[in-house]
Amino acid sequence: MEEQNRQIGDVLLAVEDISLSFGAVRAISDVSFNIKKGEIRAIIGPNGAGKTSMLNCINGFYHPQQGTISYKGITRNQMKPYEAAAQGIGRTFQNVALFKGMSTLDNIMTGRNLKMKSSLLSSVIWWGAAQKEELEHRRFVEDIIDFLEIEAIRKTPVGRLPYGLQKRVELGRALAAEPELLLLDEPMAGMNLEEKEDMCRFILDVNDEFGTTICLIEHDMGVVMDISDRVMVLDYGGKIADGTPEEVRADQNVIDAYLGGGH
Amino acid sequence: MEDLWFELLFFLEVLFSGLLTGSLYSLVALGFVLIFKASGVFNFAQGAMMLFAALSLVGFQEMLGVHWTVAFLLAFAVMIVLAWCVEKFVLGKLVNQEPIILFMATIGITFFLDGFGQTVWGSDIKVLDIGLPTGSFDMGGIFIDKLELVAGATAAGLVFVLAVFFNKTKIGRALRAVADDHQAAMSVGISLRYIWIVVWSVAGLVGLVAGIMWGSKLGVQFSLSLIALKALPVLMLGGFTSIPGAIIGGLIIGSGEKLAEIYIGPFVGGAIENWFAYMLALVFLLFRPQGLFGEKIIERV
Numbered sequence: 192m193e194e195q196n197r198q199i200g201d202v203l204l205a206v207e208d209i210s211l212s213f214g215a216v217r218a219i220s221d222v223s224f225n226i227k228k229g230e231i232r233a234i235i236g237p238n239g240a241g242k243t244s245m246l247n248c249i250n251g252f253y254h255p256q257q258g259t260i261s262y263k264g265i266t267r268n269q270m271k272p273y274e275a276a277a278q279g280i281g282r283t284f285q286n287v288a289l290f291k292g293m294s295t296l297d298n299i300m301t302g303r304n305l306k307m308k309s310s311l312l313s314s315v316i317w318w319g320a321a322q323k324e325e326l327e328h329r330r331f332v333e334d335i336i337d338f339l340e341i342e343a344i345r346k347t348p349v350g351r352l353p354y355g356l357q358k359r360v361e362l363g364r365a366l367a368a369e370p371e372l373l374l375l376d377e378p379m380a381g382m383n384l385e386e387k388e389d390m391c392r393f394i395l396d397v398n399d400e401f402g403t404t405i406c407l408i409e410h411d412m413g414v415v416m417d418i419s420d421r422v423m424v425l426d427y428g429g430k431i432a433d434g435t436p437e438e439v440r441a442d443q444n445v446i447d448a449y450l451g452g453g454h
Numbered sequence: 455m456e457d458l459w460f461e462l463l464f465f466l467e468v469l470f471s472g473l474l475t476g477s478l479y480s481l482v483a484l485g486f487v488l489i490f491k492a493s494g495v496f497n498f499a500q501g502a503m504m505l506f507a508a509l510s511l512v513g514f515q516e517m518l519g520v521h522w523t524v525a526f527l528l529a530f531a532v533m534i535v536l537a538w539c540v541e542k543f544v545l546g547k548l549v550n551q552e553p554i555i556l557f558m559a560t561i562g563i564t565f566f567l568d569g570f571g572q573t574v575w576g577s578d579i580k581v582l583d584i585g586l587p588t589g590s591f592d593m594g595g596i597f598i599d600k601l602e603l604v605a606g607a608t609a610a611g612l613v614f615v616l617a618v619f620f621n622k623t624k625i626g627r628a629l630r631a632v633a634d635d636h637q638a639a640m641s642v643g644i645s646l647r648y649i650w651i652v653v654w655s656v657a658g659l660v661g662l663v664a665g666i667m668w669g670s671k672l673g674v675q676f677s678l679s680l681i682a683l684k685a686l687p688v689l690m691l692g693g694f695t696s697i698p699g700a701i702i703g704g705l706i707i708g709s710g711e712k713l714a715e716i717y718i719g720p721f722v723g724g725a726i727e728n729w730f731a732y733m734l735a736l737v738f739l740l741f742r743p744q745g746l747f748g749e750k751i752i753e754r755v
Contacts, residue, residue: 250641276643288638290631301631305643307624321623368642 199420200228203372203404204249209258211244218244219255220428226372231398232406233415236425237448242408243285245425246374249406250275250282262372277305281370285377285408287357291350295360298349299335302367303328335363339393355386362393366401373397375407379414387411391418416440424448467596468712474602476708477609478671481664482681483688483700484613485657490694491633492653493545494553498560501682502567503658507533508665508674512582513575522584526662533658534651536567541650549646568679577676582669605667612663613701616656620697625652633695687735693745702746707731 204226211219219241226232234242247253249260251270259266262278281302290298307324336342339359344352349360358378365373378394379387395418397403409415415422416436424432424445432442439445482504489497497503510532514525544559587600620626631639632649640646668678684707692703715727738745 252637252640271645272637272640273643273645276641282641284638284641288635288641290634290638292634293627293630297627297630301627301639301644302642304624304628304631325622325624364642 197229197399198402199230202226203228203263204406205261206245206249207259207261209248209255209260211241211248211253211255217428219248219425221258222425222428222430223258224423224430224433226404226406227421228371228404229398229402230404230420231394231418232404233419233422234406234408234425235410235412235415235422239427240425241428242425243376244428246282246376246406246408250280250374276368279369279371280374281365281368281372282374283358283361283365283376283378285380287354287361289349289357289361289364292348294346294348295341295352295363296329296332296336296345298360299332299363299367300328302364303332305368332363332367335366338366338396339363340389355382355389358382358386358390359393362390362397366397366403369401370403372404372406375405377408377410379409379411387414394418463595465713467598468716469709470596470598471602472709472712473705474599474606474708475712476705477606477701478602478664478667478704479684479688479708480701480704481605481609481612481660481667482685483692483704484616484697485660485664486682486685486689487692487694487697487700488616488653488657488660492629493556493632493650495545495556495560496553496694497657498557499563499567500657500661500685501679502564502571503533503536504661504665504668504682505674505676505679506536506567506571507658507662508582508669508678509571509575509580511584511662511666512580512669512674516580526584526666529662530659533662534655537651537654537658540654541647545650546647564679568676572676579673579675580669582666582674584666584670586670601667601670605671608663608667609701612660613697616660617697619656625649629653684731687731689745690735690738691745693747696745696747699745699747707734710734 202225206225207223208221209219209223210217210221222241222245234245236242244253248255251272251274254269259268261267262280290301293301307328336345339362341356341359341363344356344360349357352360362375362378365375375394379390382390391414394405394407398405407415407419416439419436421434422432422436422439423430424439424442426444426448431444431448432439434442482500485500485503486497489495489500507529511522511525511529514520514528515522518525518528520528540563544563545556548556548559586604590597590599620629628639628644629649629652631642631644632646636646639649665674665678668681672678688700688703688707690703691706692699692701711727711730714730715724719726
């Protein structure tokens with residue numbers, strides 16, 4: 192759709208044959224797929240297909256029992272979520288996970304956490320320098336606020352905001368870390384049509400303007416097919432299809448499992 | 455007329471003394487609030503930490519014969535090591551466990567600290583003397599205890615520094631983030647481990663300061679860790695998650711129990727100072743269980 196001059200590059204993240212189980216429950220079995228630099232990659236599937244588990248594996252909340260995940264060519268093991276964040280993997284959550292008592296601005300500022308250099312000790316000793324740094328980051332955060340068009344709620348505690356706006360603030364917090372790979376867990380769930388369109392526009396803009404690679408999970412098939420470059424379909428923890436939206440749409444397995452009965 | 459004037463002065467003197475004692479309760483309560491906010495753990499060991507910190511300070515002073523400031527820094531270093539150990543060997547192993555399990559773990563830490571402190575530093579009552587003024591002075595007819603005044607001023611200073619630290623710095627924001635949502639905090643690159651160590655260290659520092667004040671007043675002894683119990687009604691009054699709540703709660707409890715002792719005590723046979731705080735807390739539990747400034751209904755503890 193928006194194929195102007197977007198560059199889709201090499202493989203950024205490669206998942207090889209991973210399996211994840213919780214006791215006797217198999218959440219993911221033998222799934223391989225990759226995410227290329229600069230693309231919008233979607234993971235779809237019915238409820239309980241293992242989509243969120245997959246994101247949790249990628250950013251280190253879960254550790255698959257089998258298989259490997261390599262990011263930028265480096266295979267890792269037992270990575271912690273904050274290490275994933277330090278390497279440029281940002282994310283949002285299915286049920287908005289904001290810091291409810293803090294303002295929009297402060298929430299997004301936490302996203303700058305890793306970019307701020309001053310340590311605990313130095314911020315105590317060189318108070319001025321730490322404050323100066325704070326101001327620089329504040330400027331960056333204001334840009335994100337402008338970009339997401341949430342100027343009006345800058346100082347509002349996010350717990351008071353409507354759901355659609357909370358999702359937007361959460362996107363802002365993830366963007367503040369300047370991620371290379373952004374994982375979005377159902378960014379449009381529970382939104383009305385207008386909010387969905389806004390969110391779509393933001394996702395495309397982020398991808399286009401910042402060159403951020405995006406991996407998203409979504410239920411709304413229409414949205415997914417419209418904005419994604421490639422789509423992977425999971426069902427009962429296994430991969431049943433992977434390809435361009437057109438290929439996936441035509442795949443008989445997908446039609447049976449997802450688009451067909453039951454949906 | 456003369457009588458009324460005297461009564462008023464006496465009332466003020468009692469009130470003042472109560473407020474200053476209250477600021478000491480606040481200091482202890484503050485340690486609880488810090489840890490509860492950041493990790494959702496009710497740290498039963500706060501009293502033991504206070505005792506251990508004070509013991510270490512006195513111990514270093516005696517053993518090395520150094521100035522109290524050096525001993526203070528050494529004791530603070532000990533508390534940082536302790537924070538590291540708690541994270542490494544206790545909390546780190548119990549991530550995602552029920553609050554009650556974490557609470558039980560802190561009871562374990564309490565016993566460990568009590569035993570370890572006495573093994574290393576001995577179980578005698580120690581005199582803590584860092585040159586704080588003693589005695590009292592007369593301010594316009596009101597007698598004020600110098601030590602209590604210093605304690606009150608120190609508590610105020612410490613609270614101010616902590617408030618700036620938590621509201622104006624990156625680490626403070628990270629801490630508030632962790633308090634709100636562990637998962638989300640990790641996803642933006644905040645290391646829980648690091649935050650927990652910082653918080654337990656700060657709680658250790660608060661415990662150290664509280665231990666110095668209480669130790670100067672009562673001597674450093676085992677019963678010091680029982681003062682932590684007085685922090686419970688303070689927390690119920692002020693709310694488990696609120697730093698201002700801990701302060702106001704401490705002041706209310708401190709002045710309340712002194713005034714009650716003087717003015718209500720005679721009618722019920724006296725000695726109500728010991729239980730007044732708990733009764734006040736009970737009333738609060740009945741009518742406002744989240745405390746004055748608490749964020750939500752207390753479900754833990």
